[in-house]
Amino acid sequence: MRACLFIFATTCSVGALAQENKSLPDKVHHAEPLYNDLVRDLGARKGEKEFNVGADIKRMHSADEFGYLMEYEFAPIDRLGLEAETDFAYSKSRMANVSSSNQLERLRLSSQYSFYVSKKQATTLAVGYTQIFDFVDGGTVFNPFFIAAKNWYSNWHALIYTGPEFAYRYGSSGMDTAWQMNTSFHYTIPQTDHFIGIEVNQEISSDGIQTTLHPQIKLGLSNKIAIGMAVGLPVSGKEKVLSAFWRLIYQL
Numbered sequence: 001m002r003a004c005l006f007i008f009a010t011t012c013s014v015g016a017l018a019q020e021n022k023s024l025p026d027k028v029h030h031a032e033p034l035y036n037d038l039v040r041d042l043g044a045r046k047g048e049k050e051f052n053v054g055a056d057i058k059r060m061h062s063a064d065e066f067g068y069l070m071e072y073e074f075a076p077i078d079r080l081g082l083e084a085e086t087d088f089a090y091s092k093s094r095m096a097n098v099s100s101s102n103q104l105e106r107l108r109l110s111s112q113y114s115f116y117v118s119k120k121q122a123t124t125l126a127v128g129y130t131q132i133f134d135f136v137d138g139g140t141v142f143n144p145f146f147i148a149a150k151n152w153y154s155n156w157h158a159l160i161y162t163g164p165e166f167a168y169r170y171g172s173s174g175m176d177t178a179w180q181m182n183t184s185f186h187y188t189i190p191q192t193d194h195f196i197g198i199e200v201n202q203e204i205s206s207d208g209i210q211t212t213l214h215p216q217i218k219l220g221l222s223n224k225i226a227i228g229m230a231v232g233l234p235v236s237g238k239e240k241v242l243s244a245f246w247r248l249i250y251q252l
Contacts, residue, residue, distance in 0.1 A: 025078045026117045028124050030149040031157035031186035033199040034228040034247050035214045038161070039112035040073045040081025042124040042149055049074040049252035056232075058243045066090040067105075079117070081128075083110040089136075107133045112147070122151035139169040145180070157186040157197070165203075178205035193220025199230065203237075210237030214245070224251045 027043035040048060049072075056067040071085035085108040091101045112128035125148050132141035145163030152158075161182040168175050181204065186197030199214040216230035225248075232243035 026119050028117060028119055028122055028151065030124060030151060030159060031188050031195045031197060033159065033182065033184040034216045034218060034230050035199050035245055036161060036182045036201055038147065039083040039110040039128055040075050042126055042147065043114045043117040044075035044079060044081045046075055046078045051250045051252060052247055054245065054247035056243055056245045058241050060241060064092040079114040081112045103136065105136050124149045137169060138171055139167060142166040155188045155190060157188065159184045178203050193226060194218060208237060210239060211235040212239060
């Protein structure tokens, strides 16, 4: 009798767990870029939350420039991610007659919806929108975007993030247009949350094509905490300075 009760209880527990897992929407794990990160995971599930802090460091001729970010992202419903990010800047002058400065640069509000998730094809497609409020230049930026991500053989990952940016300046009432094209390729180490890869960030505008490579590495320190590091290598355009970037990721 006890054996029958044990088997019945075990069967019910397994069935309940299977039903619970069955109710979860499909989600494909993609290695996502560190520098131009996404709004929540692709195929996000309701209740997922994450907090990030990061820093970007550039050593210029006249000053050392530090950029800091703090962001909070969450999924209020399945496949929809929302994010709020603040960007700060600190410039440490290396010239005797020039003072250092610090300021709040931007506020970014973003949304992202994964409209196609296929485990069989190991593919996710998403669309999103970012509104940027620029407190330094006095303006706002409108940025709709599209994302396509694909995995090969479980450990190889490719992702494309692309879309236009329309920058409106309050003072001049002018509109500048640019096109963002960001691609990334990663290899995830089996049975871990670590990856190595490269991110190619491109901006196409009337000034030409600005291309920066960001070779990067991510280390999963636990099931909730990860740290990522990248180096910025300018290839074309006006930017000629090397940079370093790190990001601390905490899953809430």
